[in-house]
Amino acid sequence: IFVLLIFLFRTLAGVFLPILLVIFSIIMTLGVAAYLGWSLNMLNIVLPLLLMVISLADSIHIMVSFYNYRQLDYTPKEAAKKTIKTLFIPCFYTTITTFVGFIALAASKLVPVIQFGIEAAIGVMIAFVLSITVLPAILVHIKGFSRLGEVNTRIINLLPKFANKHSMKITLIALTLIPVAAYFARQINIDTSFERNFKQNSDIRKSIRFYENNFGGALGLEMVLDSGKAGGAKEPQFLLKTLALQEWLESQDCCSRTLSLNDYLFEINAKLNEQQSQYYTVPNSRELVSQYLLLYSNGGPEEDLTDMISNDESKIRLSVTFKSRPAKQTSIWINKIKTELATNYQDLNATLTGRTIMFNNMDKYIQNGLISSFSLAFLLIILSFFILFKSVKYGMLAMFTSMLPVLIVGGIMGAFDIYLDFATMMVAAVTIGIAVDDSIHFLWHYVNTRRSGSSRNEAIEFAVKKAGRAIIFTSIILASGFLMLMFSAFIPTIFFGILGAIVVVFALLGDLLFLPAFMYLNSNRQKHLGHQNLKTHKLN
Structure with a gap:
């Protein structure tokens, strides 16, 4: 970023002013988060870097415009006034669209995602306020100014000519990308496997494998078994049914071992009967179960079974060591367990919970969160377009070139088997808010120029x-x-970065190639129709 700012502005002010404003924005945002009592987590740890690159956008637009006016012999004060007058509305709307993209994440049910969205939205607004007020105020007092490179200007001047000359080809390429990307986007899979979040050689992944190989599983599935009456959990019939369920679970590929009140009773029963193997079973009477539990609880303050049996002795806990597998396989296993419980163990009134269920349910939250956050962002952004340009045509045109990069990223995810998780689900809502920013700046200048008679x-x-x-x-x-x-050790964050960069690149192509090409093609078509009408009129 530092090198790019030097290349663009070639002055100390042009390099350090945007960076200082961004640093202040980040500090103020983190201060707000701390005030709200939100701690750093695996998502918002990337917030400072993300805010840095997003918040620089307004500063760069303002400084480029300011230096352009200075090159036209405007005084610093006049250049600052002209810049604010020209860019306030487009910068405000680009901030609003980015704000909407982040705040739409609040529609998710995942707390880290909600906090990330709110913090980023606050940071974007703070950066806008500083850029539109503090930055011009400082620039007014800087006497020297940067003369923007002529080489860059020549390259930019060639872009409209290229888009005009190849408008049909560029439009066909853009339109071809839509069905291709849509086809692959339908193949996206959702997976929240904890192990998949880390690189193959990471210590966490090695630890998970070690735990899987030596202890039978790294996840836990918990069941609450309800006898339906106080003291019912001590009935031998209920305990025998629980034992049958334990044996069935241990015979399944997903589970390696189970633990319930039975295991404690087995040990007590055997110890009181000289460790004879035939006593490793459920006591044959309710009274005997009560005596064993009383004996165990009298063993000392640490000997407590309140985490295995409820206070009214109607419910017991059954813990299952569960293997860590992709979400799709885990769902199959959980559904199989639910079917078995409903078919053969109805009288146990089992309720499933635990980390395995939590991670599995996260897939539904991710899918619903993606749909709700993206839909909200899409509707609010398109509404802001209509308000800004007062035109359905320009609003739809801008949304098309902004939606195309997001659709392409979806196609890439499906084609390369990149899973949708709590980080990549944010790409669509966040990047659509970023992608439309440059479309707004382009169309703002275009619309105003057209309305002036060009x-x-x-x-x-x-x-x-x-x-x-x-x-x-x-x-x-x-x-x-x-x-x-990409340098993160957390794979979802890596993919968030890669996919976000791809969206930005295609958004750039959309703004400076696809969008002008569409406009040129439409303009050339209308010219052709005009010539045809003129010929017809002369013939008549």
Whole structure:
């Protein structure tokens, strides 16, 4: 980021001012999070880096515009006023769309995801306020200014010509990507396997494998078995039925061992009968069970079975050592257990819980969270487009070029078997808010130029030249920031970074190639129709 800012602005002010504002934004955001009592977790640990790259966008747009006006011989004060007047509305709406993308994550049922979304949304708003107020105020007092590179300008000037010349090919490529990406996106699998979150050589994954190989499983499945009456858990018939369930569970591939009140009673019964093997069984009377439990509880303050039997002795706990496997396989095993309980063990009134159930239910939360957060973000963003441009056509056009990168990422996830988890589920909602930002800047300049009387082609060229430089550099910085997450040891974070960078790259192509190409194609088509109508009129 530091190198890119040097390349873009070539002044100390141009390099350090945006970075200082971002640092203040991060500090204030973390301060708000601390005030709310939220601690760092596996998701929001990446928040400072993410805020750094996202928050730089407004600062870069403002500084590029400011230096452009300075090159046109505006005084610092005039350049600052002109910049704020020109960019306040587009910067405000880009902040709103990014804010919406993050705040939409609050629709999830996963607390870390909700906290991440709220913290990021707060950080984005803080960065906007500082960029639009503090940054111009400081720039006014800086006498020197950066002359933006001519090489960069020449490259940007070539983009509209390229898009115009190849408008049909570019449009066909964009339209072809839609069905291809949609086909592969349908193949995305959801998986919250804890082991899969870490690299093959990580200590955590090695520990999980060691535990699996030596202790039979790294997860726990808990059952609460209800006899239906006070003291019913001490009935030999109820305990024998529990024993039958334990034996069935231990015969399954998913389970290695079980533990219940029976195991304690077996040990007591055998010890009181000289460890004879025939006494490793359930006591044959309720009175004997009561005596054994009383004997065990009188053994000392540490000898307590309250975690194995309820106070009214109506329920007992059955713990199962469960193997860590992908979510799909775990779901099959859990459904098999539920079917067996409903078929042969109805009188035990079993309730399933534990980490295995929690991780398995997380898949449903992820799927529902993806749908709800993305839908909310989509609706709010498209509404903001209509309010900003007062045009359904421009709103739909901007949403198309912004949605395409998200759809492409979905296709990549399906094609390369990248699982949807609590981190990658955030990509769609977060990146659509980021992807539309540059579309807003492009269309803002285009629409205003058209309304001032310029032709379509002139407006497109002006929009690319006016916003192109800032769009390219903000996209490079965003992509670089996302790619920094590749150095994480947490695989969901790595994929979040890679997929986020891919969205940014395709959003850049969408804003500076796909969007102008669509407009040129439409303009050329209308010109062709106009010529045809003119010929028909002359013939008549």
